[in-house]
Structure formats: C-alpha cells, structure tokens
Amino acid sequence: AKQAGRNRISFFSAEIEEAIRTRHTLDQKMRQAIELDRFEVFYQPKYDTAIDTIAGVEALVRWRDEDGSLISPAQFIPLAEDNGLIIQIGRFVMRTACLQGVKWHSQGKLLRIAVNVSPIQLMQPNFIEFVRAVIAESGISNHLLELEITESVLAHDTNTILETLNALKREGVSIAIDDFGTGYSSLAYLKRFPIDVLKIDQSFVRDMLVDQLDMSIVEAITMLAKGLGLRLVAEGVETLEQAEALKALGCKIMQGYYYGRPQPAEEMSKLLGVS
Numbered sequence: 001a002k003q004a005g006r007n008r009i010s011f012f013s014a015e016i017e018e019a020i021r022t023r024h025t026l027d028q029k030m031r032q033a034i035e036l037d038r039f040e041v042f043y044q045p046k047y048d049t050a051i052d053t054i055a056g057v058e059a060l061v062r063w064r065d066e067d068g069s070l071i072s073p074a075q076f077i078p079l080a081e082d083n084g085l086i087i088q089i090g091r092f093v094m095r096t097a098c099l100q101g102v103k104w105h106s107q108g109k110l111l112r113i114a115v116n117v118s119p120i121q122l123m124q125p126n127f128i129e130f131v132r133a134v135i136a137e138s139g140i141s142n143h144l145l146e147l148e149i150t151e152s153v154l155a156h157d158t159n160t161i162l163e164t165l166n167a168l169k170r171e172g173v174s175i176a177i178d179d180f181g182t183g184y185s186s187l188a189y190l191k192r193f194p195i196d197v198l199k200i201d202q203s204f205v206r207d208m209l210v211d212q213l214d215m216s217i218v219e220a221i222t223m224l225a226k227g228l229g230l231r232l233v234a235e236g237v238e239t240l241e242q243a244e245a246l247k248a249l250g251c252k253i254m255q256g257y258y259y260g261r262p263q264p265a266e267e268m269s270k271l272l273g274v275s
C-alpha cells in the first residue's frame with residue numbers, strides 16, 4: 001500500500017509538472033506568436049433589420065498557427081488573461097479594428113466598430129489614454145467605436161470601473177454589455193454605469209423558439225432595453241425564424257451565422273460591396 005501511495009504521488013507530481021511545462025510552452029508560444037504577427041482580426045456583421053443594412057461589425061481575434069489552422073479565442077483568451085498577454089493582444093485588436101473601420105468609412109461604409117475588452121484591460125490604469133491614442137492615431141470617429149464588456153466586470157472594483165466607464169463615455173465611445181443575462185451582477189448596475197447597448201446572449205437566442213423560459217428572458221431583456229433607452233443587439237442568430245421572432249419583439253439589430261460568420265477584412269469588404 002505504501003508503495004502504491006508513493007507511486008500515486010509521483011504519478012500526480014509528474015502530471016502537474018507536465019501541466020506546468022505545457023503551460024509554460026504555451027506562454028512562450030503565445031509570446032512568439034505576438035512577435036511573429038500571428039494574430040488576426042476577423043469581423044462579424046451586425047445587421048440592422050430596420051434599414052436592411054450592415055450597421056456595424058464586431059472584431060474577433062484569431063490566432064493563426066504555424067500549420068495555417070486557426071486557434072479560437074475561447075482556447076487562448078483565458079490563458080492570455082492569466083499571463084497578462086491579453087494587454088498586448090487587446091491593443092493589437094483595437095488598433096487593427098479602428099484602422100480597418102476608418103478604411104471602410106473612407107469607402108462610404110459608416111459602420112460601428114465593436115471591440116471586446118477584457119476586465120484585465122479595463123482595469124489597466126492607462127486604458128483611457130490608450131483608447132484616446134488609438135482614436136487619435138487611427139482617426140476613427142469616437143462615436144463609431146463601441147467597447148464590449150461582460151457584466152462580471154461591473155461586479156468587480158465598482159468605483160474604479162465606474163470612473164473608467166465614465167471617462168470612456170466622455171471620450172464619446174459606446175459601452176455594450178456582452179452576454180447580457182448570464183452574469184451574476186444585479187440589474188442596479190444598469191442605473192449606475194453609463195451603458196449604451198445590451199447584447200442578448202446567444203444561449204437565450206438559441207433556445208428561444210423551443211424553450212418558453214428562454215423566450216421569456218429574451219422578452220424581458222427587450223422590454224428592459226426599451227424602457228432604459230438602450231440599443232439592443234441579439235447574438236447568435238442562426239435562423240430566419242429566430243430573426244423574425246426577435247423582430248416581432250422589437251429587437252432590430254442581429255448578429256449571428258444567419259447574417260454572416262466572423263471573417264477576414266477582405267471577405268467582409270466583399271460582403272459590404274467595397275472591395
């Protein structure tokens with residue numbers, strides 16, 4: 001038994017060692033990927049059904065592996081948040097998206113440019129200066145830049161976050177709450193924080209036509225947005241039926257595979273008819 005116990009201990013420590021090694025390897029790989037410009041920004045259309053046109057895009061980061069395959073952000077963003085590289089990656093995404101936005105604007109497409117911002121980025125003391133610099137350097141109209149944050153951020157260090165969001169507001173950028181309805185914070189934050197947009201989480205949209213509970217949640221969010229005068233975006237719209245149901249509830253802006261997948265800038269330009 002003693003022997004088995006010792007084996008078990010060495011087995012576990014070997015496993016942990018392995019995890020630490022691969023973790024370290026992944027960190028190194030990520031650092032290298034930043035240096036080698038292996039990160040790319042894809043764009044997913046946000047379709048405004050009221051005016052039948054693409055009114056904006058969401059910038060979504062991709063990591064192009066050596067073999068050409070794409071590593072999804074779900075796989076590396078959590079790690080990048082742990083090792084701090086999200087700061088550099090996030091800066092790259094915001095710069096790239098704003099420059100691309102300006103290019104589209106110059107081609108006559110006044111799209112809103114939405115960029116995801118990690119809590120780690122938002123809590124950086126110089127985040128506002130960074131955003132200000134990106135706006136100045138890219139020349140993007142501040143009112144066309146939208147930052148998507150998750151509601152968990154609002155439960156964190158509320159005073160610092162409140163100051164940051166108010167400062168962003170003064171810069172003229174919009175704040176969207178991503179994955180709305182999936183977090184743990186209270187609805188009171190909708191009063192306290194300067195929020196412009198709610199994004200209905202895709203999990204609710206996915207099941208709204210098959211699950212009355214999800215339908216009720218979507219209805220409630222729609223009414224909430226209307227009552228508070230917030231813009232509303234539905235995420236994960238995959239079918240015409242979902243789009244029709246959302247429209248019937250008064251939600252006008254749709255994002256999802258039905259309207260277009262996240263795609264490289266060149267593909268997006270074709271979709272916009274400006275390439």
Ligand code: C2E
Binds near residue numbers: 073090178256
């Ligand atoms: P998110 O911000 O909620 O982005 C929406 C995700 O849903 C994207 O996954 C998008 O490709 C996917 N999606 C869009 N339409 C549909 C649909 O109709 N059906 C389904 N099933 N999925 C759809 P993606 O690009 O893999 O990104 C995953 C998450 O990674 C994002 O979720 C966001 O939280 C994070 N992320 C992506 N890019 C960035 C970034 O530049 N910075 C930060 N901090 N996070 C990012």
Ligand code: CA
Binds near residue numbers: 058116148178
């Ligand atoms: Ca988002």
Ligand code: CA
Binds near residue numbers: 202
């Ligand atoms: Ca989302």
Ligand code: CA
Binds near residue numbers: 179
């Ligand atoms: Ca999400």
